[in-house]
Amino acid sequence: MTRRRFMATTAALGAATLAAPYIARAAEAKIAVGRQPWAAGNSPITQYMIDNKTFERKAKDLGIDLTIDWRDYPSAQPMVEAFVSGNLDLGMWGNTPIIRGLAAQQPWSILNVGEGHFRFVIATRPDSPIRTVEDLKGKTIGTLLGGDPYNALSQILLNELGSGNPKDFDIKLINIPTQAQAATIPTGLDAAVVIYPAFLKAQKDLGTVGIVNSFGYTEDHYKGPAGDGAGHLLESVKKSAFYPDGYYLHRSFWMGRNAVLDENPDLVVAFAAAQQEAVTALKAMETGAVSDLVKKYWELPSDLGSKVVNDDVIFGRGWIWPTEGDIGAIIQTSKFMVAGGLIPQELEWEPVLANIQKAAPLLKKAYEMTGSKPDEATFAKSDAGDVRGAPIWESDRWKQR
Numbered sequence: 001m002t003r004r005r006f007m008a009t010t011a012a013l014g015a016a017t018l019a020a021p022y023i024a025r026a027a028e029a030k031i032a033v034g035r036q037p038w039a040a041g042n043s044p045i046t047q048y049m050i051d052n053k054t055f056e057r058k059a060k061d062l063g064i065d066l067t068i069d070w071r072d073y074p075s076a077q078p079m080v081e082a083f084v085s086g087n088l089d090l091g092m093w094g095n096t097p098i099i100r101g102l103a104a105q106q107p108w109s110i111l112n113v114g115e116g117h118f119r120f121v122i123a124t125r126p127d128s129p130i131r132t133v134e135d136l137k138g139k140t141i142g143t144l145l146g147g148d149p150y151n152a153l154s155q156i157l158l159n160e161l162g163s164g165n166p167k168d169f170d171i172k173l174i175n176i177p178t179q180a181q182a183a184t185i186p187t188g189l190d191a192a193v194v195i196y197p198a199f200l201k202a203q204k205d206l207g208t209v210g211i212v213n214s215f216g217y218t219e220d221h222y223k224g225p226a227g228d229g230a231g232h233l234l235e236s237v238k239k240s241a242f243y244p245d246g247y248y249l250h251r252s253f254w255m256g257r258n259a260v261l262d263e264n265p266d267l268v269v270a271f272a273a274a275q276q277e278a279v280t281a282l283k284a285m286e287t288g289a290v291s292d293l294v295k296k297y298w299e300l301p302s303d304l305g306s307k308v309v310n311d312d313v314i315f316g317r318g319w320i321w322p323t324e325g326d327i328g329a330i331i332q333t334s335k336f337m338v339a340g341g342l343i344p345q346e347l348e349w350e351p352v353l354a355n356i357q358k359a360a361p362l363l364k365k366a367y368e369m370t371g372s373k374p375d376e377a378t379f380a381k382s383d384a385g386d387v388r389g390a391p392i393w394e395s396d397r398w399k400q401r
Contacts, residue, residue: 015022025035029059029264032069034079034091037297038179040196041115041312042092044251044293046070046277051293052281054274058369062266075177076147083108089260090271094118094252095333096342101255102330102355103343109358110327111222111254111270112320112349116313117386118250119196120152120214125185126207132224133160133212137169140396142185142192146342148250149182149193152214154336157245159236160212164336197298197308204304215246219375232350244385249328249329251313254320265362272366275320279372284316290315313358313386319374321367324389324398327356331400347392356392364393 008129033055037043049055050070058067073079076093080101083091092114101108111284124130130139135157143149150173157171158164166173174189176182181193183202191211194202202208210219210230216237219230226232242249254275256268282290291298291305298305309315334347367373390397 003039005344027063028065028067029267030067030069031089031136031260031267032071032082032087034071034082034088034281035090036252037072037074037294038074039115039252040118040197040308042313044282044309044335045115045314046309047276047293048083048278048282049274052278054277055124055271058270058274058277059267061369062270064264064266064270066267066270072287074143074179077177083257084258085103086257088257090254090256093252093254093362094250095330096147096151096337098253098255099334099337099347100343102347102352103334103345105351107258108269109258110322110330110356111256111268112275112358112363113314113322113326114252114254114320116251116326117311118148118214118246118252119242119311120149120248121194121196121210121219121252122153122156122191122212123183123185123199123202123208123210123219124191125192126209126221128190128209128221130211131222133157136191136213136226137161138171138173139190140172140174140188141166142174142189144177144179144182144193145173145175148248148252149179149195151333152248152250153193155240155242156212156214159239159247159335160234160358174301183272196311197300197305200304200307201299212247213246214250216240216243227308242329242387245329245387249332249365249387251329253326258358261358261362268359269361269366269369272320272363273364276370279314279318279320283315287315316386317374317384321363321379322356322392323387324395324400327352327392327395328387328400353395356395360393360395363391367391368394 035046056066076097079091080097082088154164179195179198183194183198209221211222216234218232226234240247287306287309288302290309337343338346
């Protein structure tokens with residue numbers, strides 16, 4: 001080899017060596033993620049993900065250099081609006097907006113469970129004469145209209161009084177979009193439907209009292225046929241279509257814009273794997289310590305925050321994967337939304353199954369990435385206290401069709 005050829009070859013090899021790191025570098029991606037840190041289980045889970053960069057790490061494992069825009073929202077509605085405008089990629093909300101989105105055939109897909117088994121409390125002032133559900137007749141109640149608090153109220157009325165329509169009992173509803181405000185029982189209201197973290201804070205700070213909750217138990221201000229005070233099971237809850245979860249089977253799911261699933265499906269895989277890693281870590285912690293991660297949002301001491309953590313279905317299970325029972329809650333809830341005039345007709349199984357098929361293989365991949373837990377027997381466990389069944393990627397085995 002001539003000196004000239006040797007030098008040219010050496011230069012070419014050097015250029016290739018310099019170029020190699022650039023070629024191997026992970027693909028870059030950006031994503032906007034909305035969460036509800038004032039709600040329940042999603043709050044400490046996402047906080048752990050943010051603090052420990054679990055989403056970024058899982059994305060890196062899949063060859064993606066990820067930048068995340070985490071956004072805090074007080075409720076689902078502004079996230080839904082951001083989805084419509086294409087300004088948000090992933091977000092978490094409850095059954096009601098999910099059902100509306102499915103009914104409208106929005107280009108969004110159901111992903112994994114974000115939180116569930118949320119306790120909704122019918123609350124009032126400590127000097128109120130309202131002591132039972134019967135006493136709500138003719139009263140003015142504050143609630144988030146068109147949201148899960150309203151659905152919980154509707155189911156309590158249905159099973160306790162025989163109809164889920166408040167108008168049948170001359171009950172006037174006032175929309176209260178902020179849970180912290182609802183928990184104060186503003187002037188003009190006789191009672192309000194409040195999520196548990198907001199109720200506990202108002203109970204501690206203002207003396208707000210509860211009558212009954214969506215799990216089917218009495219709260220501290222109750223006085224009636226079931227007994228006096230908190231902790232008595234109301235027999236009517238056993239008639240609920242959602243029992244043993246309670247009067248209302250609350251589930252909030254993470255949703256993804258289809259454009260994200262189509263253009264970069266591994267982002268969904270990384271997101272679900274990151275959430276499962278967070279749940280596994282939090283499950284090993286004391287519940288008070290889990291609550292303290294989000295003290296600035298819940299504003300609860302460790303002992304009260306522990307109650308919120310202990311309620312959540314994800315911390316009870318230790319995993320985030322949707323099951324037949326979880327998805328079935330969407331179908332069942334849609335039936336009651338028709339009765340309440342919120343949507344024109346109930347959802348059918350086939351469109352819902354078509355929706356979940358888009359993310360199902362991605363969630364299975366995340367499940368396998370995180371150790372394939374739980375096993376089949378745990379998914380099928382019938383005495384777990386929450387409705388389960390085969391996971392989303394085995395929907396061909398589901399009995400509900």
